[in-house]
Amino acid sequence: MNNKQTPQTDDLSIQHSARQVAIQVITNILLQQGSLSTQLARHQQDVASEHIPLLKELCFGVCRQYPKLNSIALHLLAHPFEEKDTDLYATLLLGLYQLTYMNTPDHAAVHETVEACRLLKKDWATKLMNAVLRRYQREVDEIEAELESTPSVEYNQPKWLLKRFLKHWPEQFESIVDASNMHPPMCLRVNQHRVSRETYQSKLEEVGIKSTFGEFSPSALYLKNATRVSELPDFESGFVSVQDEAAQLSAHILSPKKSEKILDACAAPGGKTGHLLEVSDEIDLTAVELEPWRMEKIESNLERLGYNAHLVCADAGELDAWWDGEHFDKILLDVPCSATGVIRRNPDIKINRKPADIEELVAIQKTIIKNVWSTLKPGGFMLYATCSLMPEENEQQMSHFLATHEEATEVPLNSITPEFALEWGTEVSHGRQLFPTLESHDGFYYCLIQKA
Numbered sequence: 454m455n456n457k458q459t460p461q462t463d464d465l466s467i468q469h470s471a472r473q474v475a476i477q478v479i480t481n482i483l484l485q486q487g488s489l490s491t492q493l494a495r496h497q498q499d500v501a502s503e504h505i506p507l508l509k510e511l512c513f514g515v516c517r518q519y520p521k522l523n524s525i526a527l528h529l530l531a532h533p534f535e536e537k538d539t540d541l542y543a544t545l546l547l548g549l550y551q552l553t554y555m556n557t558p559d560h561a562a563v564h565e566t567v568e569a570c571r572l573l574k575k576d577w578a579t580k581l582m583n584a585v586l587r588r589y590q591r592e593v594d595e596i597e598a599e600l601e602s603t604p605s606v607e608y609n610q611p612k613w614l615l616k617r618f619l620k621h622w623p624e625q626f627e628s629i630v631d632a633s634n635m636h637p638p639m640c641l642r643v644n645q646h647r648v649s650r651e652t653y654q655s656k657l658e659e660v661g662i663k664s665t666f667g668e669f670s671p672s673a674l675y676l677k678n679a680t681r682v683s684e685l686p687d688f689e690s691g692f693v694s695v696q697d698e699a700a701q702l703s704a705h706i707l708s709p710k711k712s713e714k715i716l717d718a719c720a721a722p723g724g725k726t727g728h729l730l731e732v733s734d735e736i737d738l739t740a741v742e743l744e745p746w747r748m749e750k751i752e753s754n755l756e757r758l759g760y761n762a763h764l765v766c767a768d769a770g771e772l773d774a775w776w777d778g779e780h781f782d783k784i785l786l787d788v789p790c791s792a793t794g795v796i797r798r799n800p801d802i803k804i805n806r807k808p809a810d811i812e813e814l815v816a817i818q819k820t821i822i823k824n825v826w827s828t829l830k831p832g833g834f835m836l837y838a839t840c841s842l843m844p845e846e847n848e849q850q851m852s853h854f855l856a857t858h859e860e861a862t863e864v865p866l867n868s869i870t871p872e873f874a875l876e877w878g879t880e881v882s883h884g885r886q887l888f889p890t891l892e893s894h895d896g897f898y899y900c901l902i903q904k905a
């Protein structure tokens with residue numbers, strides 16, 4: 454099996470420094486000390502800017518291929534590394550990733566991995582690392598044949614998650630797994646306040662960037678090939694943002710109107726905050742976010758787009774901390790969730806997410822929904838959203854909420870905008886579930902509730 458696809462630089466000095474930082478990032482992820490995005494944000498300044506693409510390729514790649522690489526590594530090691538040597542395990546995973554998926558010459562991949570043990574001041578492991586990688590080179594076909602019938606290797610997803618996908622979505626199982634393992638497409642949201650989708654597509658064409666219209670969101674443009682945002686015309690002036698098409702549906706569903714008082718309750722990094730303001734910049738928008746460092750992302754997003762909102766750093770569920778008692782006309786509640794619909798964008802989920810997280814998240818969501826609901830005006834709308842594929846966080850969560858709040862009624866997702874065709878996703882017992890698709894949107898869930 455030849456999985457080597459990624460063209461790589463042959464400048465080994467560049468790979469060397471990117472690898473050291475990648476070892477640190479993967480080690481921290483394995484030790485549950487943060488997500489891939491937080492770790493990369495923290496550590497990418499440790500490499501020169503031209504090495505960042507390689508650093509990302511190594512880190513995203515190891516996470517994306519983790520179930521396979523982990524099985525191979527455990528098969529090769531007589532004894533797993535102790536926790537204090539997690540950095541060596543990360544080094545081994547990176548070595549295996551390079552040997553299996555990158556165009557690094559094999560001898561260089563082995564040599565650099567062995568050298569990395571020395572840089573970690575663990576010279577004792579150099580012989581072991583050398584022996585393990587050489588054995589892999591010799592026996593790659595036998596090892597892959599032996600492991601390929603293991604579900605987590607065959608589907609390259611953690612076993613517990615495969616079981617849940619199969620239980621909840623037997624018909625969509627294969628396509629969910631395929632779409633979750635791929636590189637996601639790059640989707641733009643055109644700020645239609647500033648420029649039409651057609652005009653922006655022509656602007657892209659002029660600089661040689663090909664794109665196609667999204668089928669469901671009137672503001673979505675898919676790029677044929679992913680590109681740096683700095684290459685996008687007028688990106689800094691806020692003409693476009695990078696946002697998945699499924700996520701774009703929320704502002705079209707809520708359709709904010711002039712003077713409405715709107716709450717974006719779990720707002721960072723502010724993708725949907727910006728979109729609500731693009732639909733109408735004359736709304737009175739409050740964005741609440743728990744994490745101060747993520748709040749900064751909302752600020753910079755709004756600054757680029759040229760919009761303002763009341764930004765509050767607080768727990769949305771603790772009303773005493775942030776609410777002034779004035780009710781909202783509309784609420785967007787994009788709660789923290791398992792992100793099982795966006796594994797392809799957050800592949801560290803394959804390492805970090807555990808079954809117990811789902812229960813914990815369901816409880817957190819329950820508290821936020823219940824408390825935020827009381828800030829909605831009678832007659833107002835609350836749009837509940839997740840990027841999860843777990844019914845516990847979605848339709849079951851809504852079922853519980855509706856059963857315990859008699860003043861809450863589920864309404865069709867195009868109740869505010871009847872002209873908005875509901876041709877996306879699958880209707881479930883409450884709301885609509887979108888599944889990740891190969892060339893199109895991510896997995897997402899929406900349910901619209903009106904207060905009597």
Ligand SMILES: C[S@@+](CC[C@H](N)C(=O)[O-])C[C@H]1O[C@@H](n2cnc3c(N)ncnc32)[C@H](O)[C@@H]1O
Binds near residue numbers: 722741742743747788
């Ligand atoms: C799914 S993300 C929101 C994405 C965002 N709506 C967007 O479109 O860019 C969930 C956010 O909720 C935040 N969060 C988690 N618990 C929260 C709470 N109790 N109150 C407010 N925000 C919370 C997380 O830090 C995270 O930024």
